[in-house]
Amino acid sequence: MADQTLPISGSLRAAQSRRATALEWLHSWVVTVDHKKLGLLYVVYSIFFLLVAGAEAMAIRIQLAFPHNHFISAEAYNEFFTMHGTTMVFLVGMPILFGFANYLVPLMIGARDMAFPRLNAFSFWLTALGGLFLYFSFIGGFGLYGMGNAPDVGWFAYAPLTAKAFTPGHNTDYWALALIVSGFGTLGTAINIIATTLSMRCRGMTLFRMPLFVWLFLVVSGLTLVTITPLTAAQVMLLIDRYLGGHFFDAQAGGSPIVWIHFFWIFGHPEVYVLVLPAFAVANEIIPVFSRKAIFGYPAMVAASVGIGFVSLTVWAHHMFTVGMTAVGNSFFVLSTMVVGIPTGIKIFNWLATLWGGRIRFATPMLFSIGFLFQFLLAGLTGIMLSVAPWNWQLHNTYFVIAHFHYVLVGAIVFCIFAAIYYWYPKATGKMLSETLGKWHFWLFLIGFHITFDTMHFVGLLGMPRSIYTYEPDRGWNTLNLVISIGGFIQAIAVLIFAWNLIHSYLRGKEAGNDPWDAWTLEWSTPSPPPSYNFAVEPVVRSRRPLWDLKHPQDPDWKYER
């Protein structure tokens, strides 16, 4: 089936004109409003920042590899962990996931483009400006230590540390303004995805025939609307405090730093779900295709996703057990946090049931998805442990918490991002990624990941707090920290192999054809890479797997789906 041309896409090809000059090529990318080009811009932008923030993590790990190390100063250390966190969440996680949505949602629902193409371009350039702005602080930010002082207040920027008295200069403002700017970009993209999903579907693509990928992004975008905006509001308050002499978080005038913590986590916890639901979206597409079975429990998956979306809005204060809340408050947030485990569990069982009895192909995208499945389960279990308030009092702000959320962010989300790139790279470029390099990448990354983050749980249980730039040699953390750092380097090597694979396969890769994985969703009916108009003839859909119907006219899905 791999090189078969599927007729619904039409095989129209625009006449090949002369080769564009470099300037014309650049111009076409800057002024583009095409959802596919913007999607790729998002992904390339995020991979660049992935390497930058990864390098920051490496610097942190070298510093912590030995007690009393002097690789970087305490001041630089504060800047590095702040920038690492901020970059990974806002300049890597969100843009790469919205990049996938940009590229794939219109293709999957049989649309010509997003609902608002120009808003789409505007959103991307806002996000890009935010990233540039944040990183300009390394040169232009004036802070406590003079010029070139990047933000150093932690990615959560707790008050009152951010007050003008304690953080003079402008470096915190770079943090706040960069995130406000990129936040508007994110809001624009979320609006765009919702409008595209609801208003641009091709004939027959009812809501319950949409690929789960699209469903998940509909939920994510809805969640983004009410998640990113509280952060914007809180940052406006912070800027009012810093520049107009306001008192929102100023305890001496009656304000309250705890209000900042609440507002930040009202954003911050749903944000985790904004990041992880797209990872589910990727797994929902890859696991069935590589198990050669339709997804198990489609309606339950949709319900669980919507359920997670709502429940995630009620759990934020489980980041705040040590702040000191009432017993009722503590109990509420313990219970609501545990409730999240139910819809997530439903999803895990559905994926397992999809795998069950399937003819599993262990190509690289599938390997990463399987890794995701097991690691996400473990991450969820440590999450349940941390949701128990007394346990949390003991371990809050230790490396156990760091290990838990990196298990989610790396073990689940980054694994799914890699899976997605291996899966859709052929569609976007027309070339297959090298399987050999892919397997090296997967196994090295998996081993490095477990060496680093499994060990991190133990160093956390032994009481090592986060955000410290060095430690005494007699605490019993020395060997474990060295092991963690070594694992970090193995992951870095794996990521470099991945970067090499992206470049090498683009130049020398095998031709992919339209449908290299024998998949079932509409994007695989278009040529690779898809033409700017996507579909020459608007497709008509009668089931959840339109390409299955096309390939198996004697046994189509629509006979069974109701």
Place this chain on the structure above:
Amino acid sequence: MSSIPIFADEAWRLPSRGRVGMLSLIIGESAIFTIFVVAYVYYIGRSAYGPTPQILEVPIFNTVCLLSSSLTIWLAERAIEHGIIRRFAAWWALTILLGIIFLAGTAAEWRRLIFGDGLTISTNLFGTTYYSLVGLHATHVVVGLVMLSLVMLFTLLGRINQSHAERIQVLSLYWHFVDAVWVVVFTVVYIVGR
């Protein structure tokens, strides 16, 4: 394998993307306002010093103007739907006028508070929360007025016709939202908080 057979779903209707987009924006904006309203309510009576909300006067006239602008813009929407451009222009202009009166009223109120009562955004916690919440709403009124004025400009240039009815209605949704938020802000600041 010629093509996917077409049947079922004969009438394929989807919601308007403009409306969906604007409603999504309104949900997002509501979250911003919610945070500011929560901050306002939480900080009522917590100011350590300085003027208190008792110095506020209830802006009845202002409120009546802004809320009736929702009615006039609705009449304008109906006029454009029926293609009666002159009537549309009249109601639209009245809407803009009512919005400007509201802003002028707020300006007068702030002038009295700043120069009469000595309350600025940095005076105390009440000043901070009051000016930021009412100011956030006023900012939205300004943005709305800019967009309404653009439409007015195009109307005067004769570029608006019946086919723009849907876009006008989408824009009007935003104005209705700004008015609805004022009901919340008014209740919180001038009734509950005083």
